[in-house]
Amino acid sequence: MRKEDFLSILVYLLMLIIALFIGLRIIEPALGQLELITDFERYGFATITIVAGILINVVLFELGHVLGAILGGYSVISVNVLGLAYFKTSSGWKFQTRRYEGLTGETKIIAKKEHTKPRLFLFGPTVMVIFEFIIAILLFLFTGSKVAIHHQALIVAGVGAMLLVYNIMPFKLDNFTDGYYIVLLSKKVNVEAYNELIRIESLIYNHEVVADIKSFDEVTTMTARVSLYKLYQYLDQKEWAKALALIEKLEAHEDKVELEFIARIKAQKLYIYLLTKAQEASENYWFKDLKAADRKFISNDLTIETMRAYLLYSGLVTKSQSECAYVLKRAPRAMKYRINDFRRQEEIALFTDAFHRIQAIEGNEVLELPPL
Numbered sequence: 001m002r003k004e005d006f007l008s009i010l011v012y013l014l015m016l017i018i019a020l021f022i023g024l025r026i027i028e029p030a031l032g033q034l035e036l037i038t039d040f041e042r043y044g045f046a047t048i049t050i051v052a053g054i055l056i057n058v059v060l061f062e063l064g065h066v067l068g069a070i071l072g073g074y075s076v077i078s079v080n081v082l083g084l085a086y087f088k089t090s091s092g093w094k095f096q097t098r099r100y101e102g103l104t105g106e107t108k109i110i111a112k113k114e115h116t117k118p119r120l121f122l123f124g125p126t127v128m129v130i131f132e133f134i135i136a137i138l139l140f141l142f143t144g145s146k147v148a149i150h151h152q153a154l155i156v157a158g159v160g161a162m163l164l165v166y167n168i169m170p171f172k173l174d175n176f177t178d179g180y181y182i183v184l185l186s187k188k189v190n191v192e193a194y195n196e197l198i199r200i201e202s203l204i205y206n207h208e209v210v211a212d213i214k215s216f217d218e219v220t221t222m223t224a225r226v227s228l229y230k231l232y233q234y235l236d237q238k239e240w241a242k243a244l245a246l247i248e249k250l251e252a253h254e255d256k257v258e259l260e261f262i263a264r265i266k267a268q269k270l271y272i273y274l275l276t277k278a279q280e281a282s283e284n285y286w287f288k289d290l291k292a293a294d295r296k297f298i299s300n301d302l303t304i305e306t307m308r309a310y311l312l313y314s315g316l317v318t319k320s321q322s323e324c325a326y327v328l329k330r331a332p333r334a335m336k337y338r339i340n341d342f343r344r345q346e347e348i349a350l351f352t353d354a355f356h357r358i359q360a361i362e363g364n365e366v367l368e369l370p371p372l
Contacts, residue, residue: 008173015162022158030151049152053159058082058104060132061125061163065107068124072117077202078108089206099337102175103166110202111195118185118194122178125167129160172258184222193222200229204340219253224261229342231268232305236346240272247272263297264306266290270298271309274316283317299323304334304372308351315358324358324367332370348372 027046036042062079069076078087078098082105085098100106109121136157143150168179184190196214203210213230216223227246234243247269254262270290273282286295298310307327314323331351338344355369 004172004174007169007171011166011169011173014165018158018162018165022155022162026151026154026158030155033145034148034151035146045148049155050159052152053156054104054163056156057129057132057160057163060128060160061167062105062107064124064126064128065109065121066124068121068127069107069109072120073111073113074109074116074118074121074198075112076107076109078205079105080107081105087205104163108202108205109198111199116191116195118191119182122182122185125178126164129157129164132160133157184220187220189216189218190220190222192216193220193226196226197222200226200342201340204342207341210342219250219256221256221258221261224250224257224265228261228265231265232343232347235268235271235350236343240276243272244269259293259297260301263294264301264303266294267298267301267306267309270313274309274312279317282313286313286317302330302334302337304331304338304347304351307331307334308347308354311351311358312354315354315361315364319361321364321367324364328355328367328370331372335372 023046027049031042031045034045036045058081062081066076066079076088078085080087080098080100083097083100085096085100087094087096087098087108107121136153139149139153143153145151166173167177169177170179170183171177172180181194185194192214193216200210200213210229210233213233214226215230216226219227227250231243231246234240234246247265250257250262250265251269257265270282270285273285290298298306301307301310307330311324311327314320314327335344335348351372352369355367358364359367359369
């Protein structure tokens with residue numbers, strides 16, 4: 001089990017404990033004080049209040065991001081709440097359902113000036129929840145126990161606390177949390193890399209060309225994410241030497257980079273070796289240079305870039321038809337859950353080329369390229 005998976009489980013357990021506290025110490029007494037007798041009344045009160053609490057807090061979280069972004073020197077280009085996105089296009093603002101990266105929503109921004117304050121953007125939801133707590137306490141103190149809002153205010157604030165626990169964790173969980181970003185942004189180079197990342201992602205979001213990706217001398221988790229975009233562009237241009245130089249620079253500092261990013265970077269080195277070097281070089285790199293954790297991640301990663309490399313390795317080196325079939329079966333899912341459209345067509349072309357190289361080997365005629 002990966003470290004972030006273990007931490008995610010612990011955080012979800014903590015959220016469950018908060019949920020149980022809300023149920024036993026706030027909702028249960030409220031049902032009696034409000035003299036709700038029938039199951040319909042009791043369950044209706046609890047369900048409506050909890051759902052309202054979730055919706056209110058999700059909106060507050062993204063509103064906090066919006067206000068923090070404006071104060072921090074950013075322009076907001078998209079606000080996504082539970083999949084319902086309000087986003088900016090060249091022809092104006094539009095509503096549409098869209099995927100998002102986060103627990104309950106996502107706000108996309110772009111820097112308006114060179115010196116921005118990303119911490120204001122990241123601290124926004126916390127400030128909004130604190131403000132919500134103040135309102136809830138005032139309502140609780142100045143309303144009677146026979147009034148529904150007396151109890152509902154605490155329930156809604158409790159839901160906010162539950163979501164905030166996840167959001168402020170200072171480490172990576174199953175998503176990048178605001179708390180984790182805040183820790184990373186204590187370094188100036190990470191602030192620069194963060195702004196470069198959101199610039200790249202805003203261009204992708206608006207279906208514009210990504211060019212002139214910034215290079216960073218220092219290797220960190222944040223700069224490595226930028227470097228991964230640059231690396232993929234080197235592959236598109238078949239600039240193998242530049243790509244390998246970038247990979248080796250990152251490999252030299254892999255202790256500063258998260259496993260998933262360094263493993264995806266190493267997968268591209270494997271891919272280059274498979275295309276440009278003898279089979280023995282690829283096999284040596286896989287078994288001698290890659291760690292067991294890297295090999296496991298590469299063989300199971302659900303990103304089309306990594307899968308393309310593993311498909312080639314499975315077909316050309318280990319000659320495992322079953323592993324090739326395993327990759328091909330999962331490829332449509334990888335494209336479906338792709339976070340953004342960066343190089344979508346280019347990657348489809350590279351994956352298709354890798355498939356044809358594998359299919360050309362005797363015995364692999366039965367393999368079929370799935371729709372991507």
